[in-house]
Amino acid sequence: MAGVQKAKSEETHRRVLEAAIAAVEAGGMEAVNIRKIAADAGYSVGSVYKHFEDQDALLLAVNSVTLGRIKELMASKVETVDEPLARLKVLALAYLGFARDNRNLWMTLFSHQLPEGKAVPEWHIQENIALLGFIAAPLRELDPTMQDEDLAARTRTAFAAVHGLVTISLEARFVGLSGEKLEEEMNFLVERLAG
Amino acid sequence: MAGVQKAKSEETHRRVLEAAIAAVEAGGMEAVNIRKIAADAGYSVGSVYKHFEDQDALLLAVNSVTLGRIKELMASKVETVDEPLARLKVLALAYLGFARDNRNLWMTLFSHQLPEGKAVPEWHIQENIALLGFIAAPLRELDPTMQDEDLAARTRTAFAAVHGLVTISLEARFVGLSGEKLEEEMNFLVERLAG
DNA sequence: CTCAAAAGTGAACATTGTTCATTTTTCTTC
DNA sequence: GAAGAAAAATGAACAATGTTCACTTTTGAG
Incomplete structure (x- = not known):
């Protein structure tokens, strides 16, 4: 029993x-x-x-689930495309799509802040960094000669740029681009950064 | 009296x-x-x-002052550089600098959200959009043949990408790049997008 | 069966946004 | 200058909400 x-x-x-x-x-x-x-x-x-432990811990748990879903989505997309640049575009559009389809989860993931003095737990930082792996791989394929350190920086930059476009498009404070035009800009962004 | x-x-x-x-x-x-x-x-x-009217209105007023300071900073930088691409780089670095030097004001500007149903007032949207003018001008110089609509989209994309890099660099959840390396990436980003 | 540990409860407390009846100060009119 | 209206200022009171903890109920071990 x-x-x-x-x-x-x-x-x-x-x-x-x-x-x-x-x-x-x-x-x-x-x-x-x-x-x-x-x-x-x-x-x-x-x-x-x-x-x-408290409300913050609960929200952290929610964000962890959200990150898991994003990771799952990206993992499912990665397999569908061989060519590195095309794969990056698919990943970026998937990220955008997730944000659009799960606006509240996505905004909570990025706007929830721990009170001053409370550090983000290491395991959660790792969850975030794990996402970068999807981007680093195709970037490496596109330029095998790149130093590891430079690749890491470039990966963060590429992620950050895409993330910014998604962020701004969801912001009520800016009149965001919508629909197709936004996807065009996303492709432009990826192509310029990685192409 | x-x-x-x-x-x-x-x-x-x-x-x-x-x-x-x-x-x-x-x-x-x-x-x-x-x-x-x-x-x-x-x-x-x-x-x-x-x-x-309430706490949100007070924070909106704070954010309006912050936006004013950013605008002022950018206006002061614009005059210092003639060449369009170099001007864009200076603007991006100024934006990054402001965020670093005024972390709390900057984060409040972008993470304060009105409760569901309350719309961002039109005057505040305009304050935000006004910033885009600094970016649109050099982009126009770099490509005078561009259609207005495309220029508007490209301007938002460029701003969003830079904004994303700043955002991620300040996020505790990611291990951001720091110092010089970050500024290098900012220059890379601007060059790829506008160069 | 007995007792300790774990799971679960909800009243009570502290903090904080918001309201509003009341008081104090300023303005207008005579 | 006096009197009443309008504006400015007050702070007690209320409501919502995160958090704690003494207590009850359920489960596990000997």
């Missing part, structure tokens, strides 16, 4: 996290209200704190 | 806004606590609300 505690603990963790993800999807970061999350998941407020 | 009301009103507005700017500079967006702002400015909470 052993294992009930473990199963219960895991289910609670999962259901709380799922409720938090659903809340973010529905209403963005601001919608993560501990009382609401607890009620949605079917527990009391106290139980949430048994599984997540 | 007239004009006292106007002067008082203006001074209160100014001092509240100054306190809010100081708070953001010192501790970021989260440091904007109405009670603290009121105390710092030397007024009661109620007075803050006589001049700013």
